[in-house]
Amino acid sequence: MREIKTVTILGANGAMGSGSAGVIAAFGGAKVHMLARDVEKAKQGIEAAVASVKTDTIRARMIPGSYDADLEKAVAESDWVFELVAESYEVKEPINTRIAKARRPGTIVSTVSSGLSIGRLAKAYDEDGQKHYYGTHFFNPPYKMILCELVTHSGNDKKVTQALGEYLEKVLGRAVVYTNDTPAFAGNRIGFQLMNEVAHFAEKYADKGGIALMDEIMSGYTGRAMGPLATADFVGLDVHKAIVDNIYDNTKDEAHETFKLPGYFQKLIDAGKLGMKSGGGLTKVVKHPDGKREKFVYNIKTGEYDPYPKFDIPFIKEARQKIKDSDYKGAMDVVKNASGFEAEIARYFISRYISYSLSLVGEVVDTKENTDGAMGFGFNWVPASAFVDFLGGPKETIKLMEASKIPVPKLLKDAKEGKKFYELGDKLDARSLFKG
Amino acid sequence: MSEKVFVLGGEQTDFQRNWTKEGKTFMSMMREVLDDALEKVGISYDEIKRLNKENRVAVFVGNFDAEQYANQGHLGAFLTEVNPALFGVPGARYEAACASGSVALDAAITHIRAEDYDLAIVLGVEVMKTVSSSVGGDFLGTAAYYDKEAKGVQFPFPKLFGKLADVILERYELKEERFMDALAEISRINYANAKRNPKAQTRTWFMNKEHAMARGGANNMAVGGRLCITDCSQVTDGAAVTILASKDYTKEYAKKTGRKIDDIPRVKGWGHRVAPITFEAKKQESVGDKYILPWTRQTVKDAYKRADLDVKNIDVFETHDCFTSSEYAAISAFGISEPGKEHIAIEEGTIDFGGKKPINPSGGLIGVGHPVGASGVRMMLDLYKQVTNTAGDYQVKGAKNGLMLNIGGSATTNFVFILGK
Numbered sequence: 040m041r042e043i044k045t046v047t048i049l050g051a052n053g054a055m056g057s058g059s060a061g062v063i064a065a066f067g068g069a070k071v072h073m074l075a076r077d078v079e080k081a082k083q084g085i086e087a088a089v090a091s092v093k094t095d096t097i098r099a100r101m102i103p104g105s106y107d108a109d110l111e112k113a114v115a116e117s118d119w120v121f122e123l124v125a126e127s128y129e130v131k132e133p134i135n136t137r138i139a140k141a142r143r144p145g146t147i148v149s150t151v152s153s154g155l156s157i158g159r160l161a162k163a164y165d166e167d168g169q170k171h172y173y174g175t176h177f178f179n180p181p182y183k184m185i186l187c188e189l190v191t192h193s194g195n196d197k198k199v200t201q202a203l204g205e206y207l208e209k210v211l212g213r214a215v216v217y218t219n220d221t222p223a224f225a226g227n228r229i230g231f232q233l234m235n236e237v238a239h240f241a242e243k244y245a246d247k248g249g250i251a252l253m254d255e256i257m258s259g260y261t262g263r264a265m266g267p268l269a270t271a272d273f274v275g276l277d278v279h280k281a282i283v284d285n286i287y288d289n290t291k292d293e294a295h296e297t298f299k300l301p302g303y304f305q306k307l308i309d310a311g312k313l314g315m316k317s318g319g320g321l322t323k324v325v326k327h328p329d330g331k332r333e334k335f336v337y338n339i340k341t342g343e344y345d346p347y348p349k350f351d352i353p354f355i356k357e358a359r360q361k362i363k364d365s366d367y368k369g370a371m372d373v374v375k376n377a378s379g380f381e382a383e384i385a386r387y388f389i390s391r392y393i394s395y396s397l398s399l400v401g402e403v404v405d406t407k408e409n410t411d412g413a414m415g416f417g418f419n420w421v422p423a424s425a426f427v428d429f430l431g432g433p434k435e436t437i438k439l440m441e442a443s444k445i446p447v448p449k450l451l452k453d454a455k456e457g458k459k460f461y462e463l464g465d466k467l468d469a470r471s472l473f474k475g
Numbered sequence: 476m477s478e479k480v481f482v483l484g485g486e487q488t489d490f491q492r493n494w495t496k497e498g499k500t501f502m503s504m505m506r507e508v509l510d511d512a513l514e515k516v517g518i519s520y521d522e523i524k525r526l527n528k529e530n531r532v533a534v535f536v537g538n539f540d541a542e543q544y545a546n547q548g549h550l551g552a553f554l555t556e557v558n559p560a561l562f563g564v565p566g567a568r569y570e571a572a573c574a575s576g577s578v579a580l581d582a583a584i585t586h587i588r589a590e591d592y593d594l595a596i597v598l599g600v601e602v603m604k605t606v607s608s609s610v611g612g613d614f615l616g617t618a619a620y621y622d623k624e625a626k627g628v629q630f631p632f633p634k635l636f637g638k639l640a641d642v643i644l645e646r647y648e649l650k651e652e653r654f655m656d657a658l659a660e661i662s663r664i665n666y667a668n669a670k671r672n673p674k675a676q677t678r679t680w681f682m683n684k685e686h687a688m689a690r691g692g693a694n695n696m697a698v699g700g701r702l703c704i705t706d707c708s709q710v711t712d713g714a715a716v717t718i719l720a721s722k723d724y725t726k727e728y729a730k731k732t733g734r735k736i737d738d739i740p741r742v743k744g745w746g747h748r749v750a751p752i753t754f755e756a757k758k759q760e761s762v763g764d765k766y767i768l769p770w771t772r773q774t775v776k777d778a779y780k781r782a783d784l785d786v787k788n789i790d791v792f793e794t795h796d797c798f799t800s801s802e803y804a805a806i807s808a809f810g811i812s813e814p815g816k817e818h819i820a821i822e823e824g825t826i827d828f829g830g831k832k833p834i835n836p837s838g839g840l841i842g843v844g845h846p847v848g849a850s851g852v853r854m855m856l857d858l859y860k861q862v863t864n865t866a867g868d869y870q871v872k873g874a875k876n877g878l879m880l881n882i883g884g885s886a887t888t889n890f891v892f893i894l895g896k
Contacts (some may be wrong), residue, residue, distance in 0.1 A: 065681045065686075068683070093681075093694045094689070094694050095689060095692060095694050096689050182681070212670070259498065264496075359498070362498065362499070363499055363500070364499075364502065365499060365504070365506045465489075465674065468489045471492045474497055475497065475499055475503075
């Protein structure tokens with residue numbers, strides 16, 4: 040097992056920086072240099088780290104510092120430098136140049152990024168540095184969301200990758216998913232495909248219920264705690280745009296067109312309506328003088344906010360009841376057999392999600408367990424392979440895909456009938472991700 | 476005794492799950508765990524139908540307090556909701572506070588021993604995340620003498636087991652620092668063990684010795700005298716099933732599944748004793764006794780006697796560590812150490828995962844979580860896994876005999892079972 044005794048965190052005051060530092064200091068027992076623009080911010084990061092993992096015992100081994108005064112000294116004595124500064128080449132590249140100069144041979148350097156090229160960032164380093172350079176994509180908040188996408192590039196050494204993976208898994212308690220250096224990696228590529236295409240459908244069916252209707256169709260019975268558009272509103276429409284634009288510009292796959300940002304998203308972003316963090320976006324909550332809260336949803340046609348509607352869609356009700364009773368296959372049978380355009384949309388997106396997840400095996404990840412892990416641990420969505428089983432196996436799933444005119448991935452065509460397709464087993468009980 | 480009742484296996488739910496948040500109930504939990512258990516053991520619902528025609532199968536449901544947590548009684552009848560194959564199968568609910576799972580096991584074992592049935596499905600179940608922790612704490616107070624020990628008391632059980640810690644310290648004239656260090660070590664071991672258990676509630680939680688020692692303050696609050704959060708098990712939602720069988724059925728089963736009957740573990744011994752219900756009465760009664768919980772010790776002795784075994788024959792223990800103080804007292808009750816010298820066994824690593832007498836390789840209640848009515852059944856399932864070498868990452872090497880201690884109330888209802896091959 041690789042020994043990591045001293046770590047430098049750059050971007051220690053951000054939510055992800057402080058949360059990751061908390062995990063490293065607590066689970067890893069490491070001494071952590073907490074670097075930010077100034078020492079005061081770094082000190083705030085230490086308090087946030089303590090609060091995130093709820094143990095005062097880490098405070099004594101966290102050392103505040105600033106980039107200007109402390110970066111070189113901290114990096115020189117570190118076994119791992121974890122860089123979490125702002126998500127752009129303009130900010131990350133100069134800082135990597137400084138790290139590269141101060142770094143000892145053998146020191147691991149990694150970055151948190153939702154989609155920048157790890158190979159390009161690694162170019163700031165000499166051969167040993169490139170060998171030890173990774174993407175370690177943690178999810179927020181790191182103590183609760185245990186996924187870590189470990190992103191490798193062509194310059195890495197397999198032995199170092201294995202040792203780092205073991206450390207992340209066994210010491211830091213992460214669910215490690217190995218991904219290649221491709222735009223947005225695995226979790227966000229799959230997650231934002233679905234979210235963005237659902238957003239397009241909301242526009243297409245704006246007259247029938249738009250945003251609220253799509254989230255109802257894609258609600259808990261389809262294996263997620265939060266609707267895809269509620270998720271976009273939660274992460275922020277600006278962040279959503281940055282991710283889908285990056286994928287759109289840098290990939291060319293079967294779902295390419297679905298990554299185009301919908302016009303109304305841009306309109307909302309231009310108006311500063313970025314989602315929950317800015318007090319409103321696709322939805323907003325208004326607090327009335329009597330203390331009652333009322334939820335509104337953006338009307339794509341009128342540009343106004345309407346009261347959030349309630350829906351009464353019989354097949355969804357029926358499927359939810361089955362999930363409530365832990366009859367998951369029964370719920371999927373309801374979805375398979377229901378009629379009406381809402382059921383067609385549900386079938387289309389379930390098919391799309393499974394198809395797209397599995398289609399990335401070979402390009403983004405080496406095995407389907409990696410995409411399954413990314414979606415299960417990172418998004419709390421039922422993984423694609425588990426869906427195949429709940430739908431009754433590969434043949435039934437292929438039927439569904441063909442009916443929805445969704446491409447059938449080779450992995451599914453080649454799958455053996457009568458054998459469990461989902462292989463994460465006890466690691467992740469996929470049933471727990473359906474909501475009744 | 477040891478040739479009468481066999482254990483064929485079972486399954487538990489993931490104790491990290493919050494079923495209310497998932498929009499599911501105790502009922503969905505029963506359905507999932509029974510389906511999983513039967514699949515794992517390799518018994519179909521058709522087989523149950525067949526046995527039921529001949530009145531050879533029964534179900535035993537352990538549950539503490541569904542009335543308050545889920546507004547539902549009569550849980551023994553609820554397996555009929557799981558599958559129509561269970562229509563007509565005799566079934567009832569058994570309750571003895573945190574030992575509810577064990578009283579259900581005891582009933583099942585007794586019926587099989589009496590040759591009433593050939594197959595017994597024992598299912599322990601509790602949903603607890605339906606209410607806030609303070610409301611749940613009050614519900615749990617009914618496992619003590621509510622009027623005298625729990626009414627108006629916030630979190631009564633940590634306080635009762637905090638008193639046990641006080642008595643241990645005073646009676647054995649221990650140095651406080653050494654004693655508290657030993658309790659912290661119990662915490663550390665249970666959390667560390669739980670990390671290897673994929674169904675444990677705390678498998679992703681942070682805990683180490685340093686944190687367990689840092690008692691007091693907002694991050695490790697005192698909740699019961701000397702005991703802080705890290706000294707407590709935490710309640711959760713969960714269910715567990717173990718399936719017991721007569722020798723005749725086990726022979727049929729072994730043949731069908733291609734196993735040898737000698738490889739299937741059997742219940743070798745049991746003990747069941749009830750101590751005075753209030754903690755004060757327990758304390759008074761034990762004055763002058765070597766053991767602070769003499770009835771717990773007696774239960775263990777009864778089980779050893781019935782099994783014709785002793786501590787030297789037991790390779791693995793699952794104990795009721797509702798609090799670190801209860802596991803501490805159990806060490807001498809098992810005979811691992813002399814009473815008053817439990818801390819030495821802890822310091823020497825005897826009860827650690829790789830020690831001579833490992834306790835709670837699963838993580839115990841502190842690590843796995845404590846869905847009250849399910850805990851006893853979960854312990855039996857863990858003994859099964861250990862003695863059949865199927866515990867995966869938390870397997871104790873070469874375990875042949877295992878012992879479980881499950882207690883209800885403040886060590887009031889005591890149940891011990893010994894399982895081995």
